[in-house]
Amino acid sequence: MSLDITKINPHFEDVMPQEYIDLVKNGPFGNEKSQKDLGTFKELLEEHPLCAGCNLALAFRILVGSLPNPEDTIIVGSTGCSSLAFSQLALHNIHSVFGNQNAVATGLKTALRLRFPDKIKDVIVMAGDGATADIGLDMTLHSWFRGDKITTVMFDNELYANTGGQESGMSVRDTVLYMAPKGKKFNKINLPDMAIAAGCSYVAVVSTARTKPISDCFKKAVLITREIGPTYIQIYTPCPTNLKIKPYESKKVATDRSKSDYQFREHITDDAKKYLESLKP
Amino acid sequence: MYVTAVIDEEKCVGCKLCSQVCPEPNAIKFDVSKKKSCIISIRCKGCQICEVSCPKKAISMKQVLQKAV
Ligand SMILES: Cc1ncc(C[n+]2csc(CCOP(=O)(O)OP(=O)(O)O)c2C)c(N)n1
Ligand code: SF4
Ligand code: SF4
Ligand SMILES: [Mg+2]
Numbered sequence: 001m002s003l004d005i006t007k008i009n010p011h012f013e014d015v016m017p018q019e020y021i022d023l024v025k026n027g028p029f030g031n032e033k034s035q036k037d038l039g040t041f042k043e044l045l046e047e048h049p050l051c052a053g054c055n056l057a058l059a060f061r062i063l064v065g066s067l068p069n070p071e072d073t074i075i076v077g078s079t080g081c082s083s084l085a086f087s088q089l090a091l092h093n094i095h096s097v098f099g100n101q102n103a104v105a106t107g108l109k110t111a112l113r114l115r116f117p118d119k120i121k122d123v124i125v126m127a128g129d130g131a132t133a134d135i136g137l138d139m140t141l142h143s144w145f146r147g148d149k150i151t152t153v154m155f156d157n158e159l160y161a162n163t164g165g166q167e168s169g170m171s172v173r174d175t176v177l178y179m180a181p182k183g184k185k186f187n188k189i190n191l192p193d194m195a196i197a198a199g200c201s202y203v204a205v206v207s208t209a210r211t212k213p214i215s216d217c218f219k220k221a222v223l224i225t226r227e228i229g230p231t232y233i234q235i236y237t238p239c240p241t242n243l244k245i246k247p248y249e250s251k252k253v254a255t256d257r258s259k260s261d262y263q264f265r266e267h268i269t270d271d272a273k274k275y276l277e278s279l280k281p
Numbered sequence: 282m283y284v285t286a287v288i289d290e291e292k293c294v295g296c297k298l299c300s301q302v303c304p305e306p307n308a309i310k311f312d313v314s315k316k317k318s319c320i321i322s323i324r325c326k327g328c329q330i331c332e333v334s335c336p337k338k339a340i341s342m343k344q345v346l347q348k349a350v
Contacts, residue, residue: 019307039300039311039318046306053328057304088306211301248329251302 003030003071023090028070035062035215044070048085053247055208055237055254056128056155060085063126063153066215067091068222073122074112076105078136080128081162081239082155099136101125102143105150122222124151129170130160133189137169144198144230151225152232153218154191157239165242172261177242192265195232201272202228205265207236209251209258217266223279224272236262284327284342286320292339293317299331299340 006029008016023029023042033041038061045064050057060082067073070091077086079098086093096104105125112121132140132154143150158175160166165178169189176183195203202224204217214235221231236257240250258264268276288299295316300309308324309331311317320331322345332340 035301036297039297039309040313043306047324048306050304052304052326053330054304058302058330061304061306062301246329247326248333251330251333 006071028065028067030071032068034066034219035211038062038065044090045085046088046090048088050081050085051239051241051247053240053250054081055250056081056157056161056239057085058208058211059155059214059235059237060126062211062214063218064089064091066218067122068219069120069122072120073124074108076101076108076123076125076127078125078127078131079162080131080155080160081157082126082128083162099131099134100139101127101131101136102139102148102150102152106143106146106148109148109150120226122151122226123149124153124222126153126155128161129154129156129158130168133169133191141194141198144195144200144232147199147229149225150230151218151221152195152230153221154232154234155237156234157237157242158188159239159242161239161242192232192234192267196267200230200232200267201225201269202231203234203265203267204232205234205236205262207254207258207262207264208238209236209254213264220268220276224268224275227275228269228272283344285322285325285345286327286329286331286340287322287343288318288320289339289341290315290317290319292337294337294339296336299335302330302334304328304330 006024019042026041075093077083078096078101105123109123156170158171167180167184171184173187174183192203192205202221206213221233225231238250238253240247299318303309305324
């Protein structure tokens with residue numbers, strides 16, 4: 001996208017809403033931001049219908065605010081709670097049928113490479129744990145096996161939130177949910193290790209307990225994807241509605257988990273490390 | 282909307298932590314001239330995450346809509 005299309009026509013400047021002027025003047029187009037800048041500019045995400053205290057919404061907001069190149073980014077989403085926020089996003093995005101997100105991203109990436117061979121175009125998948133690790137697992141894995149240059153982000157609330165609380169492959173064993181009354185019978189899928197084995201150049205496990213690592217790891221992942229290969233970010237985003245806790249208690253849940261069984265983890269290949277070093281001024 | 286967060290300007294030190302933990306976009310703005318955060322109450326869903334995250338206890342909740350009798 002040419003940054004010119006965001007410029008305000010001088011004849012309309014006096015009637016443009018203040019928020020739009022703020023977006024163009026102080027916003028992230030052509031001016032990379034990170035989580036610490038939130039609050040100082042009009043965000044690319046607008047008021048969304050997700051629940052009060054939704055940690056998925058928080059993670060989404062941090063990711064959108066940390067994009068290295070928002071003007072040349074296309075986000076592929078999938079069915080689930082996150083899809084309700086996509087309609088409020090001022091960025092190119094595609095909604096894919098539940099589970100198809102990485103296959104759609106592969107097609108898109110290929111088309112963009114042919115159409116804009118000299119331009120950077122970041123294709124980023126953002127989807128729930130059900131979409132990524134259950135119904136879309138074959139699409140996810142095969143895009144990694146093929147080495148497609150796509151960044152995959154999973155919002156891991158460890159259940160199917162949007163359909164009322166069924167267990168997912170990412171739920172922890174024995175978890176009892178609204179629609180899993182007998183508790184889950186098998187272990188949580190270890191997708192980060194599968195991502196490494198499938199050839200991802202960079203894999204990070206983070207949580208909403210701290211937002212800086214989400215921003216930092218996501219930026220690294222997008223840059224590595226451009227030149228080296230597929231990357232995967234898994235974010236623990238507890239869902240207060242299905243955990244039957246008060247919205248603010250999700251903060252403590254995320255913090256506790258980040259200190260026990262959902263600790264920060266990062267894997268980076270030598271090639272990716274070298275590439276990041278080469279970008280340093 | 283029943284409650285909204287409010288920031289006590291006297292207590293706020295402008296660390297911007299609240300705007301990094303709020304799930305709502307554009308709900309907490311940073312006033313660059315005052316170096317303080319402030320809540321845009323029409324965008325606040327009253328989740329209290331900012332309240333429990335503020336290291337200076339500068340955020341509290343305020344009732345904005347009375348229940349109909
Ligand atoms: C092909 C298909 N199967 C099933 C559904 C029903 N469905 C909609 S959302 C959803 C669960 C989403 O879970 P997850 O990906 O974890 O997202 P969350 O809502 O938890 O954020 C399901 C099963 C669907 N929309 N399409
Ligand atoms: S159900 Fe859970 S994941 Fe979905 S919007 Fe509400 S809090 Fe977020
Ligand atoms: S109460 Fe929740 S929605 Fe309101 S400003 Fe604080 S973090 Fe944001
Ligand atoms: Mg889920």
